[in-house]
Amino acid sequence: MRVVVVPGERLGEARPGKLSSWTFRDGDSIYSSIYGLYDPDKGLRVTPIHGRYLPKPGDIVIGIVLSMRHSGYLVDINSAYTGYLHVPREGVRLEPGDVITVKVSSKDEVGNTHLESPRRLIKGKLIEIHPTKIPRVFGKAGSMLDLIRKGTKAQIIVGRNGRIWLKGEREDIIKAEKAIRFIEENAHLYGVTDKVKEMLEGE
Amino acid sequence: MNRENETLWTLKSEYVHRLAKQGLRVDNRDAFEYRDIEVTPGYVTRSPGSALVKLGNTTVLAGISMDVGTPFQDTPNEGVIMTGAELVPLASPTFESGPPSEDAIELARVVDRGIRESKAIDLEKLVIEEGEKVWMVFIDLHILDYDGNLFDASALAAMAALMHTNVPKYEDEKVIRTESSMKMPLRRVPVETTFAKIGDTLLLDPVLDEEKAADVRLTIATTDDGYICASQKGGSGALTVEEIEMIIDKSFEKGDFLRGILKDNMKG
Amino acid sequence: MGGKSEVPLLDKNGKRIDGRDLEELRPVKMEVGVLKKADGSAYVEWGGNKVIAAVYGPREVLPKHLANPYKAVLKYRYNMAPFSVDDRKRPGPDRRSIEISKISREALERVVMLEYFPNTMIDVFVEILQADAGTRCAALTAASLALADAGIPMRDVVAACAAGKIDGKVVLDLKKEEDNYGEADMPIAISPRTGEIVLFQMDGLMTKDEYMKALRLAVEGARKINEIQKETLKDKYKITNLSGGDNNE
Incomplete structure (x- = not known):
């Protein structure tokens, strides 16, 4: 049964192993760190109800090209983090305002997000x-x-x-x-x- | 703050924490011991009142200015107090010139509260014409050297200055600054005592390195007749109710110690 | 604190001017998700207080030099609308608002998991639309809700409440006249899960006994506020089945 949980709400006893999304451990218990949905039958993890997008390597996202930078483009990916798409000289040519699908290739500890495999989306x-x-x-x-x-x-x-x-x-x-x-x-x-x-x- | 400074502060902070776990402090003081205190009243001879306080290396100059003005609407039979603080750039590599920072504002307001809420100044005696003309007392804190715990040093300087203030004369609609009508009418002697929490250890009068290493501080203003008149928690840490109670007890004890220093300076 | 009240704050039955008992909270109403543009928002009515909080973030830090490569920068702006008080307040930050903003931000920094969002900024804006004493407590209470609504990870939902002293008695949750003519005011905020104090101020004149009694009373009051916060968040998304079937999928 799915229930709504709030930040700081106790979900259950702490177990060994990695912590699931949006939970934290304090003492012997696991707590939710966000306002979200929790289903005890589906494991000790919480699904957020709201929240801005956080880039994860492997995600396919839709971006909007912002500007050219060095040998690539800065792309808005609807996140606090702007993505950087490196494009070799012979690669696809993009214009600011272009809507593209891209894949998040990496994100480092300070938030620098790199993108790859752009594909333009025309019209629509x-x-x-x-x-x-x-x-x-x-x-x-x-x-x-x-x-x-x-x-x-x-x-x-x-x-x-x-x-x-x-x-x-x-x-x-x-x-x-x-x-x-x-x-x-x-x-x-x-x-x-x-x-x-x-x-x-x-x- | 740039990367190198941050690393330096983190290392210093770890050092302070390590010492605290062993019951030690960077300057070998006891947990609830003040640094050496020097009070010099009347430092600025031209103003009605002033005092220079040195708390270890922290140096604060409090100046009292007086002028005649209109009282606040809801207190027509009371004088007016205004407290300001300036963290001038020469006092620390981290102070910048410009409008008051949130730290300067907090400092001024907390020192002000200690004096205002304790009703230390008998504001009714500062009335010249009820509802029309009253004395305005400007308490200005000028920080000259910042080595931690501006609250206690500033509150002490402000109180010392007030204890040595002569209210000018008001005659024929003019302020005569060369003559005194009375000593500043005081009813209580409030002082402030500040505690920093390093890990689980509470320390009185944090020196700069301790202040930066602590993530929470509590300043308590107490009076000579057993009241608490102001409190301010600062920093992004937290306190338990038990810790607050302990700090209150210590505040009365150490507050009386500070009041003793003020009294000693009255003879001077 | 200051001035004398024409009306006694406590009547002969020990009831307050609004009929409350000494340890009674004013009526409180809360709602989340009230603004469309903000990432998270909340509205709180607490006695005569009306406050609205909005959270934007995590978003890009501007100006860039304020960015922290290890965690998000939290900003908090408490602001009173000019018409929120009887004597019109000039628009713009004044010293009191700046102090309140500082200590409120510090309270939230204790629970918000800023490490999740390096190099970003989380903006918390609270507007006081109508003031009736205890505005900083109502504001922080609303801000916590707005942060939860925005999906910002936190260790707890911070709850605030004030206690004070009127006519020599320690009471919970002062209203405007009690704050103006009373003898002491003590606003606090807690992390309800641990009971630790994250915001704490006091002004007035109290003995140690009165002070500790007020502190414990305020903590209890904050816990009651937290119950309303949790209820507000949970009631918004009542889990039912649209097609009338069982709740499983």
């Missing part, structure tokens, strides 16, 4: 939701995203940093965005998948 619509709700948009093994893709026929690219790119017919984009916003608002509840199915079939 860019929307932003709370990064903490992105896992729900993907769903278990990508099932929710599949559902939306099939139900709208829109091209959808989801960035871990809360940005989602939509492309297609106007009605498809509107339908997809509506479903995504619904997921964002109700991410903490049960039964969301069924409701989304209903929404997509209904129209």
